[in-house]
Amino acid sequence: MHKVTPPLSGERFQVIYRMQGSHAEALAKAEDACIEQTVEFPADLLPAGDIPEQIIGRIEAVREAAADMHEITISYPVEDAGGDLVQLLNVIFGNTSIKPGVRVQKLILPPGLLNLFRGPRFGRAGLRALLGAPTRPMLCSAIKPMGLTSAQFAEQAYHFARGGIDIIKDDHGLANQPFAPFRERILRCVEAVQRANAETGHRTIYMPSLGARADQIFEKAHFAKESGAGGLLVPPGLVGFDTMRALADDDSLALLVMMHPALIGSYVTCPTTGFSHYALFGQITRLAGADATIYPNWGGRFAFSKEECISIVAGSQDEMGHIQPVFPTPGGGMTIDRIPEMLDVYGKDLIFLMGGGLHRIKPTLEESSAYFRNLVENM
Amino acid sequence: MHKVTPPLSGERFQVIYRMQGSHAEALAKAEDACIEQTVEFPADLLPAGDIPEQIIGRIEAVREAAADMHEITISYPVEDAGGDLVQLLNVIFGNTSIKPGVRVQKLILPPGLLNLFRGPRFGRAGLRALLGAPTRPMLCSAIKPMGLTSAQFAEQAYHFARGGIDIIKDDHGLANQPFAPFRERILRCVEAVQRANAETGHRTIYMPSLGARADQIFEKAHFAKESGAGGLLVPPGLVGFDTMRALADDDSLALLVMMHPALIGSYVTCPTTGFSHYALFGQITRLAGADATIYPNWGGRFAFSKEECISIVAGSQDEMGHIQPVFPTPGGGMTIDRIPEMLDVYGKDLIFLMGGGLHRIKPTLEESSAYFRNLVENM
Numbered sequence A, B: 001m002h003k004v005t006p007p008l009s010g011e012r013f014q015v016i017y018r019m020q021g022s023h024a025e026a027l028a029k030a031e032d033a034c035i036e037q038t039v040e041f042p043a044d045l046l047p048a049g050d051i052p053e054q055i056i057g058r059i060e061a062v063r064e065a066a067a068d069m070h071e072i073t074i075s076y077p078v079e080d081a082g083g084d085l086v087q088l089l090n091v092i093f094g095n096t097s098i099k100p101g102v103r104v105q106k107l108i109l110p111p112g113l114l115n116l117f118r119g120p121r122f123g124r125a126g127l128r129a130l131l132g133a134p135t136r137p138m139l140c141s142a143i144k145p146m147g148l149t150s151a152q153f154a155e156q157a158y159h160f161a162r163g164g165i166d167i168i169k170d171d172h173g174l175a176n177q178p179f180a181p182f183r184e185r186i187l188r189c190v191e192a193v194q195r196a197n198a199e200t201g202h203r204t205i206y207m208p209s210l211g212a213r214a215d216q217i218f219e220k221a222h223f224a225k226e227s228g229a230g231g232l233l234v235p236p237g238l239v240g241f242d243t244m245r246a247l248a249d250d251d252s253l254a255l256l257v258m259m260h261p262a263l264i265g266s267y268v269t270c271p272t273t274g275f276s277h278y279a280l281f282g283q284i285t286r287l288a289g290a291d292a293t294i295y296p297n298w299g300g301r302f303a304f305s306k307e308e309c310i311s312i313v314a315g316s317q318d319e320m321g322h323i324q325p326v327f328p329t330p331g332g333g334m335t336i337d338r339i340p341e342m343l344d345v346y347g348k349d350l351i352f353l354m355g356g357g358l359h360r361i362k363p364t365l366e367e368s369s370a371y372f373r374n375l376v377e378n379m
Helices: A023-036 A050-055 A085-093 A123-131 A150-163 A182-200 A217-227 A241-249 A265-269 A277-287 A306-317 A336-346 A365-377 B023-036 B050-055 B085-093 B123-131 B150-163 B182-200 B217-227 B241-249 B265-269 B277-287 B306-317 B336-346 B365-377
Strands: A012-020 A058-066 A069-077 A102-108 A138-143 A167-170 A205-207 A231-234 A256-259 A292-296 A327-331 A351-353 B012-020 B058-066 B069-077 B102-108 B138-143 B167-170 B205-207 B231-234 B256-259 B292-296 B327-331 B351-353
Touching (some): A023 A058, A085 A102, A085 A241, A085 A277, A102 A277, A138 A150, A138 A327, A150 A167, A150 A182, A150 A365, A167 A182, A167 A231, A182 A205, A182 A217, A205 A256, A217 A241, A231 A241, A241 A256, A265 A277, A265 B265, A277 A292, A292 A306, A306 A327, A306 A336, A327 A336, A336 A365, B012 B023, B012 B058, B023 B058, B023 B069, B085 B102, B085 B241, B085 B277, B102 B277, B123 B138, B138 B150, B138 B365, B150 B167, B150 B182, B167 B182, B182 B205, B182 B217, B205 B231, B205 B256, B231 B241, B241 B256, B265 B277, B277 B292, B277 B306, B292 B306, B306 B336, B327 B336, B336 B365
Parallel strands (some): A138 A167, A138 A351, A167 A205, A256 A292, A292 A327, A327 A351, B138 B167, B138 B351, B167 B205, B231 B256, B256 B292, B292 B327, B327 B351
Antiparallel strands (some): A012 A069, A012 A102, B012 B069, B012 B102, B058 B069
16 A cells, blocks of 8 residues: 555545536546546556545536536645645646647646645735725826837826836736837836826836746846836746746735736636636736736627626625635726716726726826826716 | 946847736836836936937837737847846846736847857757657657656656657756656666667667756756767756856866756746746747746646647747747647647647657557657657
8 A cells, every 4th residue: 555655634625627518528528637646647546545646636526507617626635736826726637738628627626735825915905005096996007109118108108107106017018028128118117207296296116017038037127126016027928927926926026016917818718718806817926926817808809708807807806715806907998988987896906907098088197197196086 | 317338239128018907007007117127216206318328228129919908018128138038037027026917928129139148059959869759740658657666766757768758858857856866767768768769779768857056056967968868858937048058168077958947837827927938948948048848738637728828939939139049848648549630739849748648549658659759650
């Protein structure tokens, strides 16, 4: 009888998968995942004892969720996740991502696993305190379009800040292009926002985009911090979820982190693979330390449904032990006329992200921003 | 007239997308992508001049590829990619990944872009030289199952090496679990493989899995190097494609890199989103510096078709300037009886990856490995 050393704690985490097919087909997929996600080894060749009894996945529940689709809960020992987010994601969906007809619907994580993660440093309460906005929705916009100079972006940032936008982020496509290099852009935009804050008394922050090389991203984050940036826009689809986690966890940075969904769309747009919006934009984003989760609002340029957006809100706030709730940040083609409807659905615990739409409201960006802020404050 | 500073080189790279829908629908998706992937800004508000004329994407070709599906080529200026892989991937598919019905089929990269990348350090020729295998297919296996101790894994590695397996990798699920912690496992497996090599004269290498925390992965890679590991197994879906690129580029490591597809499956399994097998397992994996690309062979535990596997081979070797061809490494349920068929299709330029299947052939792992090696050498 093979015993693992040291012995397992017995604590297990659960993953609820949606598996396509009849009861028998879905069950076969689940039995396969129990092995594929852990030992990747022929079941009949496993040494008797702890490995087949404890290390591999265990089917905990099966229920028919729709025609030809079953929700199957599989549990894994906490130890399989090896103490970090990278291996946790690997156990949840690594190899099974390559098989058709399986989607991760929800994670159920026990204290022994949640305790590995700090989660969002600020969360909803911390972010509200930082921005001095105890109850109202917050406002975010982006400097754009790519092709302008750093000076032009700084001027935009100044006007946004003057008008009362709370968070001014880089458009996620602004990286280190020659027309507005990363360091120059940050220095100028920080200066512009600080100047505006000194004039208005607002606490607007500038948040550069960290779609940066793996061997430079931490150094660039520290440059941003030292230059006075108030947060980091991080695209985990481009740089890795655990890179976002490491940036959020870094006490010498201690910066707000906002998740940008570049390149993770393929994980959610196909309903028979990937992750649910709830799991990816909610649970995993929180585990990975983001304080706000950007996603395309329904009815904009993208194709998320209203129900999917509402499920992201649930994922951003449902109980996960000590892991704080974070701010839904719907964007992707938002316009001023959507505000009442969005407040109806989301309530006030959100960050409105309006980019291009903010350039149409009034003759100047500052007037448009002020109009937007005033509208939101008085609803 | 807005002119960008410094002026653009005029060199553009191309992305061939598959866009679902009628000619008009696909064209609308393409026009949208030209904006979405670059300036993310209402076209009518762009300042006249370089931005609409050069910075945004440009539709270069449209052809009907199947019923209700068009292949549309869009070009972007090299400068949009900001000099690195992270932003290149962002321009290729960042936000458009969130829209349904668009898939990246192929990249066409000019010298000005390819020159940003070293590509695979070894490539096919370098890997053959390293392993002392000038013409034959090479053999890879994995230590498994999770739950064994480091000593047990080392014993497995010893027997694989004695039998003539060229590359012994960690099963990709071996991370830093308490039963076989990363550093201990590496030290023991390297020692076992070196001992076997001293006995046999083979040049077998041990390749640990680097599914590691973002703030530890480079340090762990250096530990592996200093301990005598011959390569690194890197899962870009878990740690980021550019992390793999940075590991491959590191001259103080100078280690072989093998790409493992954990968590990238969702990018290919759904035909209406993500990347083609050719682009993801071939082109992008090469840009990101891997010397070998692991994927599930057709007819195994996974669902790739024979055509998809053949397209990966094409992606692994088609001309990409100075970027070397790399080794297809089909695995995922391979057994000994598949060898003749696989040689027929792949020729000899491949790495056979057999995991669990190697445990069934002969009474001992060493005999099974020697049988496998002998079979491949004499075909």
